[in-house]
Amino acid sequence: MVDVREAAKVLAQARRVVVFTGAGISAESGVPTFRDALTGLWERYDPQALATPQAFEDDPDLVWGWYEWRRTVISGVRPNPGHEAVATVEARAPRCAVVTQNVDDLHERAGSAAPLHLHGSLFAPRCASCARPAPLTGGAEPAEGRRLAPPRCEHCSGPVRPGVVWFGEALPEPVLEAAVQEATECDVLLTIGTSGLVYPAAEIPKVAAMFGATVIQVNPQPTPLDAVAGINLHGAAATVLPALVTAAWG
Numbered sequence: 001m002v003d004v005r006e007a008a009k010v011l012a013q014a015r016r017v018v019v020f021t022g023a024g025i026s027a028e029s030g031v032p033t034f035r036d037a038l039t040g041l042w043e044r045y046d047p048q049a050l051a052t053p054q055a056f057e058d059d060p061d062l063v064w065g066w067y068e069w070r071r072t073v074i075s076g077v078r079p080n081p082g083h084e085a086v087a088t089v090e091a092r093a094p095r096c097a098v099v100t101q102n103v104d105d106l107h108e109r110a111g112s113a114a115p116l117h118l119h120g121s122l123f124a125p126r127c128a129s130c131a132r133p134a135p136l137t138g139g140a141e142p143a144e145g146r147r148l149a150p151p152r153c154e155h156c157s158g159p160v161r162p163g164v165v166w167f168g169e170a171l172p173e174p175v176l177e178a179a180v181q182e183a184t185e186c187d188v189l190l191t192i193g194t195s196g197l198v199y200p201a202a203e204i205p206k207v208a209a210m211f212g213a214t215v216i217q218v219n220p221q222p223t224p225l226d227a228v229a230g231i232n233l234h235g236a237a238a239t240v241l242p243a244l245v246t247a248a249w250g
C-alpha cells in the first residue's frame, strides 16, 4: 500500500503521462496472454506457424481462422476495471498517451480516446497484396482450431490478412514514432501487464526512463522492466489500477 500511495503521488503531480500496456491488462477480461505458464497462447501454439508472413503464405486458412477465432473471443468479453482506470488516468492527467501492444479493442471500449496500437489491431484487416483496408466480415462462425478461408480484396482480389504485426515485420512507423516521442517527453510512464520481452516495443519504458521519467510498473511477476521501474506494484491490473487512481485523484 505504501508503494501505491507513493505511485499515486507521482502520478497526480505528472503533467505528461504515458500508459504502456501489454496482454496482462486484458487477462482479467478473459483474453489469454502470450507467455504466462499454462494459459499463454505461445505455450499452446507455435508462433512460427501462426504469426509470420510465411505462415500466412503457407496456410492462409489456418492463420485467418486462428485470428478470427481470437477476434470472436475478444468481441465476447468486456473491458475490466484496469482498462477503466487507464481511461480515468487519461481523463485526469493534463496530457496522457495510451500506447498498447494489444491487438484487442478493450481500451477503446473502456473510453480511451485514441490508443496507439504498436502491434496493429484485430479489427483492421487489410489486403495482403495491395495493403488497402478491408471490411470486417461475418461469414462462417470461427471456433478454436477451425480453418477459414480469408476473404478476397474487393479492389485486387488478393487475400485479406489480419491487421496485426507479425514476427519479422516492422511496426507501423508513424505509430512507433508517436509512441517514442511521447516516451521522451513524459514525466511518468506506467507500464502494465507486459513481459517486456518483445522489441522494439519494450524500448518504450526504457526510453522514458532514459529521458528522466519515473517508471511505475504493474505486474504480478518480475520482468526485465524491473531494472527501469522506480516503483513496482506487484499485483493484478484490475485490482492495483483502480486503487492507484483512487489514491491519486479520490
Ligand code: OAD
Pocket (backbone or CB within 6 Å): 021, 022, 023, 024, 025, 027, 028, 033, 034, 035, 036, 040, 101, 102, 119, 164, 165, 166, 167, 192, 193, 194, 195, 196, 197, 198, 218, 219, 220, 221, 223, 235, 236, 237, 238
Ligand atoms: P506476455 O504474454 O509476454 O506478458 C504478459 C504479462 O502480463 C506477463 O508479464 C504477466 O506476468 C502479466 N500479467 C498476467 N496477468 C496479469 C494481470 N492480471 N495484471 C497485470 N499483469 C498481468 O504479453 P506481452 O508483453 O503483451 O506480439 O507480449 C508482447 C507481444 O508478444 C504481444 O504484443 C504479441 C506477442 O507475441 C504481437 O502480436 C506482435
